[in-house]
Amino acid sequence: MGSPVFVGIQRILVAFDASPHAEHALDVALSMAGDMKAKLFVIAVIRPPEPAESAEFHAVLDEGRERYESIFVPLRERAKQKEIELETDIVLGHPAEQIIHKADTIQASLIVMGKRSHTILHRWMLGSNSERVLRYAHCPVMIVH
Amino acid sequence: MLTNTWALCALWVGLALAATLLAIWFKISTALSEIVVGTVAQLVIGVFLAKEGLAGNTQWITFLAGTGAIVLTFLAGAELDPVIFKTKWKEASIIGLAGFFGPFLGCTAIAHYILHWAIMPSWLCGVALSTTSVAVVYAVMLELGFNVTEYGKAILAACFINDLGTVIALGLIFSPFTVRTLIFVVVSIVVFVVLPFLTPRFFKKYGGRVSELEAKYILFFLFAMGGLAVWAGSEAVLPAYMIGMVLAGTVGKDHSLIRRLRTLTFGLLTPFYFIRAGSFVSVPALMAAPVTLLVLFLAKSLTKAATVYPAVRIHKYDGKAGAYYTLMMSTGLTFGTISALFGLNHQIITQAQYSYIVGTVIASAVIPTVIANSFFLPRHLLPHSQANKKAEQEVMRPVPAEEG
Numbered sequence: 001m002g003s004p005v006f007v008g009i010q011r012i013l014v015a016f017d018a019s020p021h022a023e024h025a026l027d028v029a030l031s032m033a034g035d036m037k038a039k040l041f042v043i044a045v046i047r048p049p050e051p052a053e054s055a056e057f058h059a060v061l062d063e064g065r066e067r068y069e070s071i072f073v074p075l076r077e078r079a080k081q082k083e084i085e086l087e088t089d090i091v092l093g094h095p096a097e098q099i100i101h102k103a104d105t106i107q108a109s110l111i112v113m114g115k116r117s118h119t120i121l122h123r124w125m126l127g128s129n130s131e132r133v134l135r136y137a138h139c140p141v142m143i144v145h
Numbered sequence: 146m147l148t149n150t151w152a153l154c155a156l157w158v159g160l161a162l163a164a165t166l167l168a169i170w171f172k173i174s175t176a177l178s179e180i181v182v183g184t185v186a187q188l189v190i191g192v193f194l195a196k197e198g199l200a201g202n203t204q205w206i207t208f209l210a211g212t213g214a215i216v217l218t219f220l221a222g223a224e225l226d227p228v229i230f231k232t233k234w235k236e237a238s239i240i241g242l243a244g245f246f247g248p249f250l251g252c253t254a255i256a257h258y259i260l261h262w263a264i265m266p267s268w269l270c271g272v273a274l275s276t277t278s279v280a281v282v283y284a285v286m287l288e289l290g291f292n293v294t295e296y297g298k299a300i301l302a303a304c305f306i307n308d309l310g311t312v313i314a315l316g317l318i319f320s321p322f323t324v325r326t327l328i329f330v331v332v333s334i335v336v337f338v339v340l341p342f343l344t345p346r347f348f349k350k351y352g353g354r355v356s357e358l359e360a361k362y363i364l365f366f367l368f369a370m371g372g373l374a375v376w377a378g379s380e381a382v383l384p385a386y387m388i389g390m391v392l393a394g395t396v397g398k399d400h401s402l403i404r405r406l407r408t409l410t411f412g413l414l415t416p417f418y419f420i421r422a423g424s425f426v427s428v429p430a431l432m433a434a435p436v437t438l439l440v441l442f443l444a445k446s447l448t449k450a451a452t453v454y455p456a457v458r459i460h461k462y463d464g465k466a467g468a469y470y471t472l473m474m475s476t477g478l479t480f481g482t483i484s485a486l487f488g489l490n491h492q493i494i495t496q497a498q499y500s501y502i503v504g505t506v507i508a509s510a511v512i513p514t515v516i517a518n519s520f521f522l523p524r525h526l527l528p529h530s531q532a533n534k535k536a537e538q539e540v541m542r543p544v545p546a547e548e549g
Contacts, residue, residue: 049174051510052280053478055220055415056175059407061287062400093288 013041013108015099015133018071021114025144026075029112030084038109039085042075043102044068045095065090096132103137111141153200160186160199161416175411176419176478180507183423201424210421211381213414214483215367218312218382220406221279221479222389223397225305229298236299240456241306247452248445249275249314255444260437266494268318273484273502274445276311278477278510279304308480309386315484316374316383319493329377333384336370337391345395359402360409363388380487382480422482422503425489430497431504441505442512445476481506 014029016022026042033040046064048057072088079086087106091098103111115130134141160182168178183199191198200206230237253271256262262270282304286297320326344362352359366388371381389397396402431438485502488494494502 047172048280048284049168049172050514051174051177051278051478052284053174053176053278054224054280055217055407055410057280057284058220058224059404059411062404091288092284098288 009036009109010038011041011106011108011110012036012038013043013099013103013106013111015095015111015113015129016042016044016068016071017095017114018044018067019114021144023114025112025114025142028142028144030078030082032110032112033084034082039087040079041102041106041108042072042086042088043099044072044088044090045098046090046092047095048092061092064092096129096136099129099133100136103139108139110139111137113141113143115143115145150205153203153206157199157206157417157420160420164416164420174478176415177507177510179416179419180423180426180478180482180503183420184426184428185423186420187424187426188428199420199424201421206417206421209414209417211418213410213416213418214479214486215371215381215385216364216406216410217415217418217479218385218483219363219367219389220403220410221308221477222386223393223403224279225390225393225397226301227394230302230305233295233299233302237302237306239459240299240303240453242310243452243456244277244303244307244449245275245310245314247275248448249310251448251451252441252444255440255448259440259444262498265319266488266498269484269488269493270441270498270502272311272314272318273481273488274441274476274505274509275307275314276477276480276484277304277307277449279308280477281510281514305390308477309390311480311484312380312383312386315487316379319378319380319487319491321378323378325377326379329373329379332373333370333387336366336384337387340366340388341391341395344392348396348399357405359396359399360405363392363396363406380483382483419478419482422486425486425496425499426503427496427500430500434497434501437501438504438508441501442508445505445509476506476509478506478510481510 009032012029012033014022014026016026029040032038044064046061046068048060068088068090075088076086089102091102099111099113102108111133113130113133130141130143134143161179164178164182165175167173167182168175171178187198187201201210249271251271252274253267256270257264257267260267279301283301286301317326347362348359367381367385370384370388374381374384482503485494485499485506488502489496489499
């Protein structure tokens with residue numbers, strides 16, 4: 001039986017980038033989805049180098065797809081064992097944008113994502129994905145440290 | 146130190162390593178990073194360590210860099226989807242030819258009449274700035290899921306036509322048109338017709354071994370046709386791109402082979418190509434005349450927009466869905482720098498003109514991306530035009546767990 005706080009959370013979206021923080025966020029989301037009988041959506045975003053150059057772009061795309069697909073195989077097993085309904089998706093683009101778009105498309109009740117520690121230079125140049133998602137998402141966002 | 150082959154090689158590979166790290170940290174393309182590292186390294190080493198800088202004209206560096214350009218061009222051609230191309234060739238031809246001829250003729254005229262460049266450097270400038278980055282367009286299409294729409298397919302095929310125009314122009318405009326040119330054209334046509342039939346049969350019979358017969362076979366044809374092209378006074382990347390396109394339906398679908406070729410290309414060849422291209426850029430020349438850079442950048446952007454826009458409208462695509470065809474303004478670093486290097490190597494352009502052209506190529510590759518990321522994110526929340534809505538209705542975003 002779920003906590004009253006989480007009543008209505010039926011669709012949890014996890015943003016996954018294979019980092020330790022994302023792994024932790026995934027564990028938390030799996031646990032929550034199991035408790036609340038919520039459906040779990042996991043999205044992995046492949047970010048192409050900019051500006052994209054033909055051969056390198058396709059190499060990044062192929063490598064990213066293979067990497068995430070191999071990670072999602074045992075994840076599906078874990079979800080099956082816990083009787084959690086799971087959907088995975090691998091998309092290309094800016095991570096924050098794709099996470100927000102996916103959340104809109106599936107009408108997510110909650111977005112769960114890990115927090116990555118970036119340098120000041122990195123944040124200035126590229127911005128923080130978690131900050132962008134917090135700013136634009138239509139639903140609650142949980143940042144897992 | 147720079148006469149010691151291994152020390153020089155270590156320097157170049159070290160620069161390639163540094164460029165790759167920078168590309169990872171800043172999430173930029175390795176090609177861009179290598180060009181910039183090449184430019185900076187040439188400047189620093191030239192001033193403080195050795196007068197000849199990176200010694201980019203050393204014969205073995207020229208060979209590796211040239212091979213990098215050829216294989217990279219082949220891989221770019223092999224990304225073509227022949228099925229899309231067959232269904233969309235009419236729209237693709239009109240939009241692609243408009244996208245090529247607009248900046249080609251426009252930039253040539255502006256370089257000649259406004260910058261007062263001689264006619265041959267102006268033509269070279271037109272060729273170098275006529276390209277479109279297929280990868281940039283494809284990346285955005287994939288991002289928005291438009292690659293599966295009719296609209297997206299047409300634009301994507303148009304990009305290949307655009308680049309084909311650039312490669313043919315580069316290969317033929319500066320050619321002397323002698324009997325050798327005729328022989329080159331005839332042999333090329335025969336090879337382009339025969340290869341799609343011969344290659345899959347040959348690979349089926351002898352391929353799949355550790356001796357990498359497939360890679361040797363492809364390299365043989367690339368070098369042989371490249372040699373013929375140079376003998377005829379043309380450019381080796383012309384047949385390489387064409388061979389890539391005609392083999393896209395066979396070799397292009399062999400992911401294992403393409404992956405092995407990529408390892409060879411990224412691991413060894415293209416760092417030499419892009420660092421060398423960057424090393425010839427003269428920073429003092431760029432700083433001396435920044436207005437030239439601005440004029441060329443505006444010339445490229447405006448002429449591309451002026452010609453692609455009406456071509457897209459002819460096919461009743463909503464003008465407000467412009468994000469996709471305006472992306473065609475983004476220049477491909479590969480074809481842009483190949484054209485500029487061809488001009489420099491054949492003394493068609495000076496080093497200063499080379500620097501302006503490469504600077505413009507980089508600017509027109511980077512600026513549209515920076516603008517898009519700064520002002521148009523998240524793109525999905527932007528007001529949608531009718532064409533966008535129609536296109537989105539066509540999109541089927543894959544979500545089932547079984548497919549990942």
